[in-house]
Amino acid sequence: LxxxxxxxxxxxxxxxxxxxxxxRIGATAPYYILDIVDRFCQSHPGIDVxxxxxxxxxxxxxxxxYRVDVASSSQRVDDARFLRIExxxxxxxxxxxxxxxxxxxxxxxxxxxxLSQCRLLxxxxxxxxxxxxxxxxxxxxxxxxxxxxxxxxxxxxxxxxRNLGVSVIARQEVPNHADLRVLAFEGGAPELSxxxxxxxxxxxxxxxxAFLAEVRSPRP
Numbered sequence: 555l556x557x558x559x560x561x562x563x564x565x566x567x568x569x570x571x572x573x574x575x576x577x578r579i580g581a582t583a584p585y586y587i588l589d590i591v592d593r594f595c596q597s598h599p600g601i602d603v604x605x606x607x608x609x610x611x612x613x614x615x616x617x618x619x620y621r622v623d624v625a626s627s628s629q630r631v632d633d634a635r636f637l638r639i640e641x642x643x644x645x646x647x648x649x650x651x652x653x654x655x656x657x658x659x660x661x662x663x664x665x666x667x668x669l670s671q672c673r674l675l676x677x678x679x680x681x682x683x684x685x686x687x688x689x690x691x692x693x694x695x696x697x698x699x700x701x702x703x704x705x706x707x708x709x710x711x712x713x714x715x716r717n718l719g720v721s722v723i724a725r726q727e728v729p730n731h732a733d734l735r736v737l738a739f740e741g742g743a744p745e746l747s748x749x750x751x752x753x754x755x756x757x758x759x760x761x762x763x764a765f766l767a768e769v770r771s772p773r774p
Contacts, residue, residue: 576602577761580613580625582682583707585726586641586748587626594768601761611680617751623762624752628682628724637757639769641748644724646686648737651717657735665740666694673719674698678705686744687722 577594581587584605591603606613606622610629617625617636626641648664650656656664656672669691677684691697702719704710710721715733724746728736750769752762 574600575761576604577624577765578622579603579605579765580616580622580627581605581607582610582613582626582628583724583727583748587750590765590768593771594765597768598764601764609678609680610682614751617753623756623759624750624765626748626750628746628748630747630749631751635754636751637754637766639750639766641750641769642726643745643747644726645745646683646690646722646739646743647725647728648720648739649711649714649723649728650720650735650737651714652733652735653717654720654735656720656737659737663738663740666690667696669698669720670696671699673700673702675702675704675710675713675719675721677707677710678703683707683722683724683746686746690722690739690744 579587579591584607591605595601595603606616608616610627613622613625613627614629614631616622631638648656648669656668674687676687702713704713707723707727710723711729711731711734713719714721715731725736728734750766752766756762757766
């Protein structure tokens with residue numbers, strides 16, 4: 555019954571012309587999709603859009619449970635049920651408060667081993683950024699002095715601004731702020747890829763197809 559109700563809702567939202575409708579988007583971070591959403595809204599002003607935020611696992615779950623129509627995620631999934639489009643690649647960087655001892659690095663880069671002296675702010679389990687950070691540290695044989703788990707990237711940024719600790723974040727997700735310093739990792743760092751997913755059997759539905767067209771269109 556729930557599946558039938560979901561199918562009816564999807565059919566009603568995707569029937570008719572592009573003068574009305576409601577597209578539901580799941581996003582791990584708005585930075586990679588807001589420009590696309592803006593173009594979509596300008597091209598289709600009669601379409602309502604809602605954006606649900608969460609980590610990579612949560613957004614892919616929402617897509618499979620039909621709670622969103624398209625979803626961005628940093629987790630690469632090779633599954634025949636999904637259509638996947640890469641949106642961006644972003645290196646991981648270390649973000650610290652301007653008064654933190656590491657902020658004065660003249661080279662602008664730090665070794666991964668420097669995290670052994672830091673209180674590390676991490677996302678919740680299910681975050682791709684957290685998983686990549688843990689892998690990078692394990693490969694370097696490094697353990698943070700202590701960790702604080704915080705369930706959103708916005709809260710992590712606020713915590714860094716209050717000098718509660720440091721965090722590893724994708725470069726594009728770091729806002730321009732006088733209290734923040736961005737440090738690259740010596741020898742380079744893993745790149746986080748952001749993908750857009752939709753269900754293969756729904757990719758030709760009018761709202762999803764229109765959004766995918768904006769994703770694929772060249773940027774001005």
